[in-house]
Amino acid sequence: MKNVNEILKWMNQNQKINYDRLLQKLIKSWEEQNVRPKILMHACCAPCTTYPLEYLCQYADITIYYYNNNIQPRNEWERRRIVLRNFIKDFNEKTGNDVQIIETKYQPNTYLKEVKNLHNEPEGGLRCNVCYNLRLTAAALYAKEHNFDYFGTSLTISPHKNSQTLNQIGIEIQHLYQTKWLPSDFKKNDGFHRSIEICEEYNVYRQKYCGCLFAAKKMEMLDLKQISREADEFVKLNHDRYSNFDLVKFNFQHKEASTVD
Numbered sequence: 479m480k481n482v483n484e485i486l487k488w489m490n491q492n493q494k495i496n497y498d499r500l501l502q503k504l505i506k507s508w509e510e511q512n513v514r515p516k517i518l519m520h521a522c523c524a525p526c527t528t529y530p531l532e533y534l535c536q537y538a539d540i541t542i543y544y545y546n547n548n549i550q551p552r553n554e555w556e557r558r559r560i561v562l563r564n565f566i567k568d569f570n571e572k573t574g575n576d577v578q579i580i581e582t583k584y585q586p587n588t589y590l591k592e593v594k595n596l597h598n599e600p601e602g603g604l605r606c607n608v609c610y611n612l613r614l615t616a617a618a619l620y621a622k623e624h625n626f627d628y629f630g631t632s633l634t635i636s637p638h639k640n641s642q643t644l645n646q647i648g649i650e651i652q653h654l655y656q657t658k659w660l661p662s663d664f665k666k667n668d669g670f671h672r673s674i675e676i677c678e679e680y681n682v683y684r685q686k687y688c689g690c691l692f693a694a695k696k697m698e699m700l701d702l703k704q705i706s707r708e709a710d711e712f713v714k715l716n717h718d719r720y721s722n723f724d725l726v727k728f729n730f731q732h733k734e735a736s737t738v739d
């Protein structure tokens with residue numbers, strides 16, 4: 479199966495790369511070869527997962543990787559995890575797909591250690607690059623160890639995330655760990671708008687901040703105490719319902735990923 483670099487070398491390197499076009503070319507190559515790749519897609523929450531799943535499931539078998547030590551506080555991490563499980567379960571039932579989820583333990587110190595001098599960075603700055611790097615590296619290591627054909631992320635659907643940066647980091651990680659990056663820019667082709675529609679169709683909770691408290695505290699209108707209270711209530715109400723969810727596999731042996739300098 480093709481590596482993104484095999485397609486990149488035919489594109490004009492002096493122009494801004496259209497990673498959505500790159501993904502479409504990759505998909506065309508799968509169709510020509512009559513293959514259906516196994517993709518490990520890192521996801522931070524259900525809303526970001528909606529459209530990427532709807533799109534990719536037409537061409538590939540997808541497993542979601544929930545590795546997000548950046549999300550604070552813990553009950554919000556837990557809430558997003560449960561909402562994601564809920565969405566995948568409903569998505570599979572409605573579409574006949576068999577999307578699986580891999581979850582790791584919540585280890586916020588892994589993230590906090592890496593960003594300790596970057597608390598005051600704006601959203602989209604250096605702290606975010608380190609954050610992307612941690613999460614995509616973890617996905618790449620898991621994908622390599624478990625023989626996935628590609629690793630990628632649904633983060634490129636967000637209008638607040640720089641898809642050029644995310645794809646460049648993904649390609650660097652691919653070189654370091656000899657695995658294959660899935661390029662994407664899911665917000666293109668009306669992808670972001672479609673993600674909002676899917677959230678409405680499936681009644682999916684859409685959080686108001688990216689994940690870390692550093693960025694959340696800079697949003698003046700955000701009531702973090704209220705968010706934490708709501709997350710607590712949600713987790714208490716929903717925890718038991720999903721404790722035996724058979725689509726979820728756990729990766730508690732996750733080794734701390736080293737970061738890309």
Ligand code: SF4
Nearest residue numbers: 606609688689690693
């Ligand atoms: S704003 Fe989001 S991407 Fe940036 S560091 Fe915080 S959690 Fe990570």
